Ligand SMILES: Cc1cc2nc3c(=O)[nH]c(=O)nc-3n(C[C@H](O)[C@H](O)[C@H](O)COP(=O)(O)O)c2cc1C
């Protein structure tokens with residue numbers, strides 16, 4: 001898969017493409033439907049499938065300081081899009097100037113001049129151009145002028161007919177912020193993950209008998225609510241069942257919020273400096289301050305047993 005940052009990186013002579021445009025944060029199941037259809041249409045037309053996305057999130061430029069917490073960093077999104085069969089991902093730097101392009105100028109500059117769009121696939125609520133003035137009707141109208149077709153993918157609705165909510169990144173962010181990882185995973189189509197480099201902490205974990213890899217998360221990461229979770233620590237391509245703590249370590253009067261994962265039963269790991277990922281399956285409890293450290297240790301031992309069982313049950317389900 002090709003990855004381009006900015007229109008200038010599109011190779012000279014790039015031919016006609018099937019394009020879909022969006023923030024696609026999290027590449028959740030709604031996104032997967034749209035991107036999947038774009039890939040299918042691309043195969044039908046014998047053209048490459050290109051996803052166009054933005055960095056930073058457009059809302060940051062429209063309302064500075066409003067950058068939403070991200071469900072997945074760009075490199076992870078590209079990886080997920082690659083798995084869906086996407087041929088190229090174009091990340092457009094979303095500048096103030098870019099945000100001021102009219103819908104028609106956006107279409108000409110990006111879709112026509114650079115990607116030579118043959119087809120454009122979008123969800124029904126797609127908006128583009130200055131003040132989000134363009135919608136799918138305008139996109140289709142411009143397609144008449146510039147010779148591309150437009151296909152609008154109907155998004156499935158979550159829950160019961162009529163009563164459910166559409167797949168949504170905003171809803172997923174809220175669920176993650178509340179620690180409802182099962183509901184978040186239902187929308188994402190996989191467990192939520194955060195990643196980053198393992199840094200040094202208070203070096204206390206090993207003394208407690210539970211060394212924890214402290215993950216320095218990337219800016220704007222959607223971090224689950226403070227608490228203890230069952231999940232996985234993924235390092236070097238290996239996914240290890242883990243008990244995860246998110247919070248400030250109130251037991252020890254900590255002030256800094258950390259994401260730390262104990263890989264269950266693993267001894268002698270050395271993860272410092274490695275880029276790892278933590279995946280969240282289920283929230284077990286909130287962060288607590290116990291009367292004694294012994295009580296904390298009993299609590300952690302219990303968390304570890306519950307995590308082991310939950311992960312085993314989940315992996316059994318997925319395998320079967
Ligand atoms: C499963 C698990 C549950 C934890 N629960 C709590 C808790 O309830 N309260 C707390 O203050 N710290 C909790 N911790 C965090 C430990 O206090 C922390 O891992 C320890 O202080 C080591 O920190 P360090 O990695 O910086 O050395 C938990 C850690 C794990 C692995």
Ligand SMILES: Nc1ncnc2c1ncn2[C@@H]1O[C@H](COP(=O)(O)OP(=O)(O)O)[C@@H](O)[C@H]1O
Pocket residue numbers: 198199200201202203204205206207210211212213214261262263264265266267268269270271272
């Ligand atoms: N089972 C394990 N799970 C997580 N990290 C482990 C494990 N075994 C060894 N380690 C190593 O120990 C480190 C954590 O030990 P800890 O005493 O908590 O130190 P720190 O406070 O620096 O995180 C991890 O960064 C990792 O390199």
